Structure formats: C-alpha cells, structure tokens
Amino acid sequence: MKKKILWIMMPIFVAILTVICLNNFLDKKIDALLKTKDLKAINIEYGSTYKDRGVIYDEYLTENNYLLLEGSSELAAPVTQVPIYTFPAKGVEKFATTGRAYSQDLKQISVLGGQDTDKKDRKVAMILSLQWFMSKDGIDDTSFQANFSPSQFYALLSNPNIKEEHKKKYASRVDSVLAKTSQFAPEKIYAKVYANDGVQYKLLHLLFEPYFFPRENIVKLKDKGLLYRKLITLPDKGEDTQVKVIDWDQEYKKAQEQGKSQVSNNEFMVYDSYYDKYLKDNLQTQKDSNKNVDLMKSKEFEDYELYLDICADLNIKPYIVLAPTNGRWYDYTGMTKESRDEFFDKIEEMAKKRGFEVLNLKNEEYEPYFICDVMHLGWKGWTRVNEELYKHFKDQ
Numbered sequence: 001m002k003k004k005i006l007w008i009m010m011p012i013f014v015a016i017l018t019v020i021c022l023n024n025f026l027d028k029k030i031d032a033l034l035k036t037k038d039l040k041a042i043n044i045e046y047g048s049t050y051k052d053r054g055v056i057y058d059e060y061l062t063e064n065n066y067l068l069l070e071g072s073s074e075l076a077a078p079v080t081q082v083p084i085y086t087f088p089a090k091g092v093e094k095f096a097t098t099g100r101a102y103s104q105d106l107k108q109i110s111v112l113g114g115q116d117t118d119k120k121d122r123k124v125a126m127i128l129s130l131q132w133f134m135s136k137d138g139i140d141d142t143s144f145q146a147n148f149s150p151s152q153f154y155a156l157l158s159n160p161n162i163k164e165e166h167k168k169k170y171a172s173r174v175d176s177v178l179a180k181t182s183q184f185a186p187e188k189i190y191a192k193v194y195a196n197d198g199v200q201y202k203l204l205h206l207l208f209e210p211y212f213f214p215r216e217n218i219v220k221l222k223d224k225g226l227l228y229r230k231l232i233t234l235p236d237k238g239e240d241t242q243v244k245v246i247d248w249d250q251e252y253k254k255a256q257e258q259g260k261s262q263v264s265n266n267e268f269m270v271y272d273s274y275y276d277k278y279l280k281d282n283l284q285t286q287k288d289s290n291k292n293v294d295l296m297k298s299k300e301f302e303d304y305e306l307y308l309d310i311c312a313d314l315n316i317k318p319y320i321v322l323a324p325t326n327g328r329w330y331d332y333t334g335m336t337k338e339s340r341d342e343f344f345d346k347i348e349e350m351a352k353k354r355g356f357e358v359l360n361l362k363n364e365e366y367e368p369y370f371i372c373d374v375m376h377l378g379w380k381g382w383t384r385v386n387e388e389l390y391k392h393f394k395d396q
Contacts, residue, residue, distance in 0.1 A: 026224040033231040044084035047100035053149035066094040070126040073101035081382035091394040102143035105303035114152030125319040138299035171195040255379035259369025291334025295343040327365030
C-alpha cells in the first residue's frame with residue numbers, strides 16, 4: 001500500500017519541483033535580460049503578446065516609470081503620426097503602448113488590475129472611442145475573447161489593492177462574455193464562482209481550488225516563458241543616443257501636407273484608397289444606417305465606470321483621451337452631432353467626478369485631416385493627441 005501511494009505521489013512531487021525550478025530560472029533570467037536588452041521593439045509593438053496578454057512586462061514598465069498609452073485599433077492607423085514614431089522624446093523619454101483592435105474598457109481594466117505593484121503616480125493614458133458604445137451589449141463575446149488573458153484575469157482577482165466589490169463586478173462581466181468557448185472554460189467557471197456569494201458557489205470554490213491554484217501558476221509560467229523567448233532575441237542595449245526634441249509647429253505642418261496629399265476624391269475627408277475600397281460602392285446602404293443607435297444605453301458604460309473605479313482603487317489617475325469621430329460620415333449615417341456631443345460630455349463628466357483629467361476632442365470632428373478614415377485618428381488628430389500627451393506627462 002505504501003509503495004502504491006509512493007508511486008502515485010512521486011510524479012506529482014517531480015512535477016511540482018520542476019515548476020518551482022523553472023519558475024526560479026525564468027525569474028532570474030528575465031530580470032537580467034530586462035536590464036541588458038534594448039526593449040524598444042516590445043514597447044512599440046502593436047498587439048504585443050507580452051504587453052496585451054502578459055503581466056510581467058507591464059509590471060516592469062510601471063516600476064520603471066514608463067508612460068503607458070492604452071488604446072485599440074487607432075494605434076495602427078496608417079499615418080506616420082501614430083505615437084510610436086513620435087515618442088520617446090525629450091521630456092517623455094520612457095513610453096510604451098498597449099492594445100489592439102477590440103481592446104475596450106474591460107480589456108484595459110485587465111492590463112492595469114493584473115499588475116502586482118504598489119507604485120504610486122503611475123503614468124497611464126487611455127484613448128476611448130465612441131464606437132465601443134454603439135452596441136447596446138457593449139463588447140461582444142468573440143471580440144473580448146480575442147484579447148482575453150488568463151494570467152491578467154487571475155492576477156487581477158488576486159490583487160489586494162482592488163476592492164472586493166469591484167473584483168466581483170469584473171468577474172461577473174468576464175463570466176458573461178466568455179460564452180460559447182472551450183478555450184477559456186476554466187476561467188469562465190472561476191469567474192462565475194468568484195462573482196457569486198451563494199453557498200453552492202462557495203462549496204464549488206473549495207472543491208475546485210486544487211485545480212485553479214496550479215492553473216493560475218501554469219498561465220503565469222507560460223507568460224514568463226513567452227517573454228523570456230522574446231527577450232533572448234533582442235539586441236543588447238547600445239550607447240545612449242540623444243533624445244529628439246519635437247518641433248510641434250513643424251509636426252502640424254507635416255501632418256497638414258500629408259493629409260492633403262492623400263485626401264482628394266471624396267466629401268468625407270477620408271484617404272482615397274480607403275474611400276475606394278470601403279465606401280464608394282456602399283454609400284446607399286450606409287445612408288442613415290446609424291440613426292437608431294442609442295449610445296447612452298450601451299452596457300459599455302458599466303465597463304467604463306468599472307475602469308474608473310479600479311483606477312481609483314489602484315491610485316491611478318488616468319488621462320482620458322476622447323477621440324472624435326468623422327463628423328461628416330456620422331452625419332451621413334444618421335447619428336446626430338447632438339447625440340454624439342451628449343455622449344462625449346457624459347464620458348468626460350464621469351471621469352472628472354473622480355478627479356481624472358480628460359482631453360475631449362469632440363469639437364474636432366469636422367477638422368480636415370484630423371481623422372483619416374471614418375473613425376480613426378489621422379495626421380492632425382494624432383499630432384494633437386501626441387502634443388497633449390507630451391504636455392500632460394512632460395518631465396513627470
């Protein structure tokens with residue numbers, strides 16, 4: 001009997017020992033590599049696994065006083081004014097972006113809440129888009145799952161700095177959008193159990209604890225492994241080069257010239273190839289297509305409010321950037337200027353009530369070359385945002 005127990009326990013013991021050793025190895029190697037490698041490639045990478053889905057690298061950025069710009073698809077706009085070509089610059093020497101398409105409030109919560117840090121005065125800015133609020137249900141299941149990170153999920157729910165009521169709201173929301181997926185079935189179960197206080201859920205939590213504890217550590221280990229594999233491919237740090245000084249007048253002049261050269265064949269002031277590919281043959285079907293959209297009734301407002309609440313829990317004062325729409329296009333699709341202004345003003349008010357600063361760009365909707373297509377910041381738009389980010393975070 002003793003031999004049988006020994007044979008059963010031995011593989012478990014070996015597995016635990018292996019994980020502990022590998023974990024220690026990766027911690028030491030990653031710590032050393034972060035000090036010696038040139039990290040620019042990760043800092044400016046769009047849709048980065050290590051920033052968007054990881055925890056370790058985001059914690060490094062925070063602890064080292066980087067400005068973290070949270071965004072979504074506008075970070076990949078086809079203009080040379082996107083922030084990765086502007087920063088770092090003198091006054092804002094440490095800069096990184098996180099986010100890709102469909103990185104909405106719930107995802108941005110995960111990035112910040114998943115970090116295990118007590119650092120004060122974290123430098124965070126978030127670009128918020130009206131398009132997130134066009135669906136009454138907020139982000140859809142498929143879009144959320146495309147960016148979901150189990151390691152950030154578990155880390156957030158273990159974060160002692162976040163209020164329990166906010167963790168439960170987060171877990172409940174994650175449970176609702178992890179529908180019809182087997183890939184994240186464990187996290188969906190954990191979210192449901194965490195969000196509910198019923199006796200049966202407390203019992204389930206106890207029963208599943210032996211499973212979720214190793215599951216959490218395995219996803220953490222995967223995060224570390226992916227980051228280590230990336231870091232060893234990066235070049236070593238070179239000699240420090242002089243940080244560029246930005247001439248904002250020249251930047252605006254260049255933006256104006258580039259926008260003018262690429263917009264010539266349509267009344268909506270979008271770049272020509274975009275108009276030809278996406279709009280030209282669909283104008284009739286798009287006429288008044290958004291006239292029944294009610295921005296004020298979207299579930300995304302609850303996610304945005306939770307983002308603000310969790311930032312407050314973490315002593316983060318995010319700089320909220322309200323990116324405008326293409327006014328000409330949204331007028332054409334039947335969404336009135338009045339309804340858009342009401343939306344932007346409510347978003348601004350919610351942030352300011354918590355003492356957070358807001359850059360509300362609603363009055364730039366008709367400015368030529370501010371938007372490059374029907375929704376994304378363009379040549380002059382990104383230049384303006386870059387300048388405001390610079391002024392807000394300069395020398396912090």
